[in-house]
Amino acid sequence: MNSVRSDRGRMVCGAALAAILVAGPAGPAPAQVASEAPAPVAPQGLTEYAAAIVNDEIISTFDLAQRMRLLIATSGVQPTEQNLAQIQQEALISLVDEALQFQELRRVEREQKFEIIASDSDVNEDLAEMAAGNNMTLEQFTGMLRAQGVLNSLREQLRAQASWQRWIQGRYGSRLRIGDDQIAAVLQQQQAEAARPQYQISEVFIDAARVGGMDVALRGAGQLVNQMQEGAPFQAVARQFSAAPTAASGGDAGWVGAGEMPPEVEQALDQMRPGQLSRPIAVSDGVYIVYLRDRRAGADSMMVNLKQMALPLPAQASAAEVEAASAQLIALRSRVSSCETLESVAQGENGVVAGDLGEAAIQDLAPAFRAAAESLDVGGFSDPIRTEAGLHVLAVCGKRAGGANAVSREQIERRLYFQQLSLIARRYMRDLRNAATIETR
CATH class of the missing domain: 3.10.50.40 (Chitinase A; domain 3)
Incomplete structure (x- = not known):
């Protein structure tokens, strides 16, 4: 059961905590972390108080103050009377979530006998990447963070993020299957909305x-x-x-x-x-x-891949000849299950020519073909189309946006994969919160 006691109307430690934070490092310019800031003084006795208790694990007000400083230093958000409550809330939520994640990961490690929680060297690699992004060496970067009093809080935040991502992807990633029907549905929607x-x-x-x-x-x-x-x-x-x-x-x-x-x-x-x-x-x-x-x-153009079955028929053919040829093609069309089988089914049919027309922009097609290509979905077959050369049944074997807007199946699959993985992670955390005893003070 999730038991939550919260006094939302008060800041933890009231004005004292607010003064500590406002006096701490201000937000950065575009860099990830402010490059210059006065070294904070650790508040005396602050660790004696509990900001929250998560399944009997204490999050101290000192931990909370350090996380708030980290949010301010890394987000560029300036602490004011109006937003200090929001900064505190986000800091406390992140600490509670991390406590739940570490508790769950330690449970899994005990039961399954393998390591999940990121090591110090893993965290150092992440810090090195952040240092490079701020045009600093790792030693310069960690020295600055240590001077601001946020190094330990950042290290634990990075450790939690890396460990949780590793666990979620390891447990669920290999089980996720993005079906061809899901990819096809996205492609179809994008094709319909390509303009x-x-x-x-x-x-x-x-x-x-x-x-x-x-x-x-x-x-x-x-x-x-x-x-x-x-x-x-x-x-x-x-x-x-x-x-x-x-x-x-x-x-x-x-x-x-x-x-x-x-x-x-x-x-x-x-x-x-x-x-x-x-x-x-x-x-x-x-x-x-x-x-x-x-x-x-x-998209300036929609690209379409076509195949056809055709019966040559002179322009002066009689109405009866056109009707007979049309009936022959319709009967043949009923036997074709897909683009892949079109040519093999048509092979040997009296007078019928079948083949791949390749890919072309829809606007470049002859008017009669263009109307069919625009209206048919992928896998669809047209009615017989009359031209000066004869009668044609078109098969639409593929469609995609042309030019810069084209999106590959691999890109769609990757996006759907991470959307589903993110949804799983959010549900997992919701279940952990619901099952936990969380007291905020």
């Missing part, structure tokens, strides 16, 4: 269930938007506050098109210009903030 614009976006997603409800998520998102408008880097905010799987890459969601984001987000994007930051966008399970980096028009 619509596409957007290159970065995203922050606030999970309403994680932060305590939709009202809390909306208020928090509003404060983050205000901070980003005042200069907090989007990437840094996304890394520390977003619950989306793109958080690890600074919220970079790449190019998205129709059907890839919730309808409320797509509607907002339609009204935005490149370089614009959205207001909070409420969806069914949380709140999005999106930054529109670029947009492009829909």
Whole structure:
């Protein structure tokens, strides 16, 4: 049972904690971590208090203060009277989640007799990458973090992230199967919407269930938007506050098109210009903030792969001859189950010529062929089409967006895979929270 005692109206340690944090390091410019900041003084006696208890494991107010400093130092969000409660809440939620994750990972390690939790060397590799991103050596970077009093908190955050990702992907990744029908459905939707614009976006997603409800998520998102408008880097905010799987890459969601984001987000994007930051966008399970980096028009062309079965027929053929040829092709069409079998079924049929017409842009096809190619789904067969050369039955064997908007099956499969893995991870954490005894003070 999840027992939660919380006094949301008060800050932990009240004004004393607020003063400690406001006096600590301010938010950075575009770099991940502020390069200069006064060394914090550890508050005397702060470790004597419990900010939360997670299944009998104590999270101290000192731990909470250090995590708040870390959020401020790495997100660029400036602490104010208006947002200090949100910073504290996010810091406490992240510490509670990490405690639950480490408890679960230690349980799994005991039961299954293998190591999951990331080692110090694993964490050092992550820190080295962050140091390189800030144009520093590892020694310079860790020295700066140590001076700011956030090194240990960052190390534990990185250890939790790496360990949990390793466990989720190891346990569930090999079991996930993205079916051809799922990929085909996405391709079909993209083909149908190919003429619509596409957007290159970065995203922050606030999970309403994680932060305590939709009202809390909306208020928090509003404060983050205000901070980003005042200069907090989007990437840094996304890394520390977003619950989306793109958080690890600074919220970079790449190019998205129709059907890839919730309808409320797509509607907002339609009204935005490149370089614009959205207001909070409420969806069914949380709140999005999106930054529109670029947009492009829909595909200039739709590419289609065609095969045909044809009966040569002169332009002056009688109506009876056309009718007989049409009946022959329709009967033959009923025996063809797919593009792959078309040529073998047609082989040997009296007078019928069958073959692969290759791939072409739909707008480059003859008008009669173009209408069939536009209206048919992949795997579809046309009615007999009359031309000066004869009668033709077309088979649409593939469609894709042309030009820069083309998306491969591999890209779609990868995106669907990580979407499903992220959903599994969120459900796993929800179950751990529901089963835990969590007291916040």
